[in-house]
Amino acid sequence: MRSGVVIFPGSNCDRDMIVALRKITGKTPIKIWHKEYDIPNLDLIVIPGGFTFGDYLRCGALAARSPVITSIKNHISRGGTVLGVCNGFQILIEAKILPGSLIRNKKLLFTCRETTLQVQSCIENPFLSGLKIGECLKFPVAHNEGNYFAPEDLLKQLKEEGRIALKYIKQKDNEKNYNPNGSTEDIAGILSNNGKVLGMMPHPERAINYLHGGTDGLKFLTNCVEQIIG
Amino acid sequence: MELQSELLKINKNEYLAQQKSKLEDALEMGLTKDEYNLICEKIDKIPNITELGIFSAMFSEHCSYKSSKKWLKTLPTEASHVIQGPGENAGVIDIGENLAAVFKIESHNHPSFIEPYQGSATGVGGILRDVFTMGARPIALMNALRFGSPDQPLTKHLVSGVVRGIGGYGNCIGIPTVGGETNFDKSYDGNILVNAMAVGLAKKDRIFYSAATGAGNPVIYVGAKTGRDGIHGATMASAEFTENSTEKRPTVQVGDPFTGKLLLEACLELMNTDVVLSIQDMGAAGLTSSSVEMASKGSLGMNLNLDLVPTREDKMTSYEIMLSESQERMLMILKPGSEEKAKSIFDKWDLDFANIGEVTNTGRLILTKHGFEACNLPLEPLVEDAPEYNKPYEIKAIKKVLKPSDLKTNLTIIDILKIIFKNPNIASKKWIWEQYDSSVMGDTIFANGDSDASLVKIHGTEKKGSLGKGLAITTDCTPRYVKSDPIIGGMQAVCEAARNIASSGAKPLAITNNLNFGNPDKKNVMGEIVGSIKGISQAASYLSTPIVSGNVSLYNETNGKSILPTPVIGMVGAIDEVENSLKISAEPDNVLIALGQSENFKAGWVGCSIYQEIINKKYDGAPPPINLENEKKVIEIILKLNEQKLLTAAHDVSDGGLLTTVCEMLFKYNLGLDINLPSNLINCNCYDPLLQSWCFGEDQARIIIATKHIKKIQLILKENNIDFFVLGKTNSSSNLNLKDITTISIPDIRKLNEKTIPSMMGIKQQG
Numbered sequence: 001m002r003s004g005v006v007i008f009p010g011s012n013c014d015r016d017m018i019v020a021l022r023k024i025t026g027k028t029p030i031k032i033w034h035k036e037y038d039i040p041n042l043d044l045i046v047i048p049g050g051f052t053f054g055d056y057l058r059c060g061a062l063a064a065r066s067p068v069i070t071s072i073k074n075h076i077s078r079g080g081t082v083l084g085v086c087n088g089f090q091i092l093i094e095a096k097i098l099p100g101s102l103i104r105n106k107k108l109l110f111t112c113r114e115t116t117l118q119v120q121s122c123i124e125n126p127f128l129s130g131l132k133i134g135e136c137l138k139f140p141v142a143h144n145e146g147n148y149f150a151p152e153d154l155l156k157q158l159k160e161e162g163r164i165a166l167k168y169i170k171q172k173d174n175e176k177n178y179n180p181n182g183s184t185e186d187i188a189g190i191l192s193n194n195g196k197v198l199g200m201m202p203h204p205e206r207a208i209n210y211l212h213g214g215t216d217g218l219k220f221l222t223n224c225v226e227q228i229i230g
Numbered sequence: 231m232e233l234q235s236e237l238l239k240i241n242k243n244e245y246l247a248q249q250k251s252k253l254e255d256a257l258e259m260g261l262t263k264d265e266y267n268l269i270c271e272k273i274d275k276i277p278n279i280t281e282l283g284i285f286s287a288m289f290s291e292h293c294s295y296k297s298s299k300k301w302l303k304t305l306p307t308e309a310s311h312v313i314q315g316p317g318e319n320a321g322v323i324d325i326g327e328n329l330a331a332v333f334k335i336e337s338h339n340h341p342s343f344i345e346p347y348q349g350s351a352t353g354v355g356g357i358l359r360d361v362f363t364m365g366a367r368p369i370a371l372m373n374a375l376r377f378g379s380p381d382q383p384l385t386k387h388l389v390s391g392v393v394r395g396i397g398g399y400g401n402c403i404g405i406p407t408v409g410g411e412t413n414f415d416k417s418y419d420g421n422i423l424v425n426a427m428a429v430g431l432a433k434k435d436r437i438f439y440s441a442a443t444g445a446g447n448p449v450i451y452v453g454a455k456t457g458r459d460g461i462h463g464a465t466m467a468s469a470e471f472t473e474n475s476t477e478k479r480p481t482v483q484v485g486d487p488f489t490g491k492l493l494l495e496a497c498l499e500l501m502n503t504d505v506v507l508s509i510q511d512m513g514a515a516g517l518t519s520s521s522v523e524m525a526s527k528g529s530l531g532m533n534l535n536l537d538l539v540p541t542r543e544d545k546m547t548s549y550e551i552m553l554s555e556s557q558e559r560m561l562m563i564l565k566p567g568s569e570e571k572a573k574s575i576f577d578k579w580d581l582d583f584a585n586i587g588e589v590t591n592t593g594r595l596i597l598t599k600h601g602f603e604a605c606n607l608p609l610e611p612l613v614e615d616a617p618e619y620n621k622p623y624e625i626k627a628i629k630k631v632l633k634p635s636d637l638k639t640n641l642t643i644i645d646i647l648k649i650i651f652k653n654p655n656i657a658s659k660k661w662i663w664e665q666y667d668s669s670v671m672g673d674t675i676f677a678n679g680d681s682d683a684s685l686v687k688i689h690g691t692e693k694k695g696s697l698g699k700g701l702a703i704t705t706d707c708t709p710r711y712v713k714s715d716p717i718i719g720g721m722q723a724v725c726e727a728a729r730n731i732a733s734s735g736a737k738p739l740a741i742t743n744n745l746n747f748g749n750p751d752k753k754n755v756m757g758e759i760v761g762s763i764k765g766i767s768q769a770a771s772y773l774s775t776p777i778v779s780g781n782v783s784l785y786n787e788t789n790g791k792s793i794l795p796t797p798v799i800g801m802v803g804a805i806d807e808v809e810n811s812l813k814i815s816a817e818p819d820n821v822l823i824a825l826g827q828s829e830n831f832k833a834g835w836v837g838c839s840i841y842q843e844i845i846n847k848k849y850d851g852a853p854p855p856i857n858l859e860n861e862k863k864v865i866e867i868i869l870k871l872n873e874q875k876l877l878t879a880a881h882d883v884s885d886g887g888l889l890t891t892v893c894e895m896l897f898k899y900n901l902g903l904d905i906n907l908p909s910n911l912i913n914c915n916c917y918d919p920l921l922q923s924w925c926f927g928e929d930q931a932r933i934i935i936a937t938k939h940i941k942k943i944q945l946i947l948k949e950n951n952i953d954f955f956v957l958g959k960t961n962s963s964s965n966l967n968l969k970d971i972t973t974i975s976i977p978d979i980r981k982l983n984e985k986t987i988p989s990m991m992g993i994k995q996q997g
Contacts, residue, residue: 009488009492009579009580010402010488010491012402012403012404012670013670049670051402051403051404051491055402055488056488109394109664109665110394110664110665110666110667111665112663112664112665112666112668112669142667142669142670144401206669206670206672211675211808211809212669212674
């Protein structure tokens, strides 16, 4: 398994993702600097969280114009796998690799807390295929702009194509704050139309040992690695 | 004059900055007449405006500690585990395995009141730079906040702005904000406190210091450009507030966490090579304090060409460049010939890198601008001759001991408990904490009240069978105790911090303190300063937790009204295996035991307690006494019990007393408990002051533990001569019963606890 983690000025979850992938694969992922046009063939590229370019202009907008994005698009057109987490998801949206937009959280406040996610029934993909549909996973979120918004026609298309991968879900019937950002239909993560690119707001790399309060992130990433290696 | 400046081909303002100063200029810059005369005498000339500006910054309370220095020198600062005590950018302690913890707390009170978002954000940025200047990667942020009365309209605006500012900087730069304290009192109405603490991790043999070395070595400026923001911030921070203080908004610095992050990565990358000889961040008084301190610590001199300083605005004068407090800047001395290598790293991170001068052996600071000498000052008077005042003081302490029977009330125990959890000082701060990224870096074990101290794992210390070492961090102070008795209040802050560290399972190691007081020219305020330093010294010596860094913030007054004395203690401890750390939440079928409280305990200490405030609408009377021997005993025993893996949870008894503490331990799992009472209280009713004092008294040196190993623990406690009282066994009923006297619904109280802050902020609670 050859993986790489992309680093922009202002990325700040790169180390956490490297630690998680090394723990699972036994190999240290390569670091890909944002100015690189040529990146080697990799089984998985991860765009980690952070505040690339200070989130100035719009979250992910400046990073989406970096040279490395061209390389990532080439990787995708070769059928490569990409995972974008938090700011990584925002970058994938700004680069138009994934559709829709991520706007300010409904309460207009940064939110850092644990959320419960449910695996949706979706197209074949290397991220969730080994997990059960309806299965719940607990990951923390930490973001200011994670409110996924899609116009109705896009939403309809995403549903029809089975591209809604993860949703926030309530654990008790009367729970009201289970969706941390007010996203449309509780969407937490979506897939590209070939299923090889996943963008998600929650942080699996922050739930990899029991002292984090849970190891669902380890389970999720391990499954992902296993699916890719085959 | 215009003609002259034209003739000299120098910009008009620069020409003015190089003119001789007058006494009025000195007074305007916050210096006294005596200080101005002293300066003229020591430098043997009349300083020009730029030179005077440099003196006024260096002589400001903020930089010179002129009122507190005499007393700060009495603090205990040494121990075998101390690598660097006060005097550097941050304190450094040895935590084993060739690792060092580097930490400091610093105030940004005045700027945060004027401009809450930028003021608090730059407070966080500044303290982070202090830590990574020493070669340490910051791994955790904490804060201690004090706001005015919750019902004062401005409070909401300030809380919202400060919280967003702290989060705005910490979240963006990617250092977890793991905890702290937020309190409210009307004395802070016109002068809030924002104290930020940062903890970093370095290799013990790779610590960087600020003393300049080697005449001829290049002086390098890196980071953001210099602008006109924050000019004379250090002087503003050393003056009282008036109604017109908002006019000082331009003296508040503007933070840029993105550039801060780049600077952090670039500096650490450069420090990984062997080219940095010394380094200092440009914090308060910017280029002035960094150049003066570096040169004087190395007993050398410095020549700087101010035309080479990267500036953000045109035509900045020498005065403005030297006194700007623009953020995200560093000054470094490099090995000669290594400039290119260093520059390539800063180029990679898109940061300015400028060789602006050289180290000299003249003992003078010489600055040129437009080819003219803008400043030529001997360094010694700037540092050594900064005044040290022995201001008159009077330590006032209330000695009157209140008895429970002095407090008559028609409130029941449940009424009081509800009022306690409706008090924003006690209530859950979840609304605030959720706005801070507490889990970035992936090493957070306990944040934000999950444990008495916040706990982060030390990256890279994992071993077979263990997730590795951890650092425990806390900030504490109970200002109402300090007000009533400064010495006891100072001791209590240290003891509570140590108890909190121990209750998380870690060993207390060292302190950084942030001494926030009013105007030191007032005898009673000076008495609060002296008294609390005495108290801190006694407790810190006794508990072997030396003070390794700190900050003093004086003149926290508005229109002559002083804040409550607030000497905040930031303490750091270490634990060898993080999996042994302790949370506050008890689990089902745990036995709760109060350590430090004897079986035949007669009544609780009501003076100066939250309970007394509820009954009397004020606090007076002597605060709870501190017995250092008992404090040490309870800390040592809890560490001993935890080493043997006998504990599930622990929580120290502080504000709100025993019953408040028990409730907090039961909240997470909605547990119940039939609580045992001392025999003399069994026949009390729920109005009885004696029983109420047992429930809410704030006697010190107590920690409640939760355990599944009651027999073993009782044996050890008896062997070690520890007073204890078995409170009872948790059950799944969700009711806390005091015999037949009263029944408390834990879910009800918990809801109150979580609703208080959101409703204070005007937010309707959902779910």
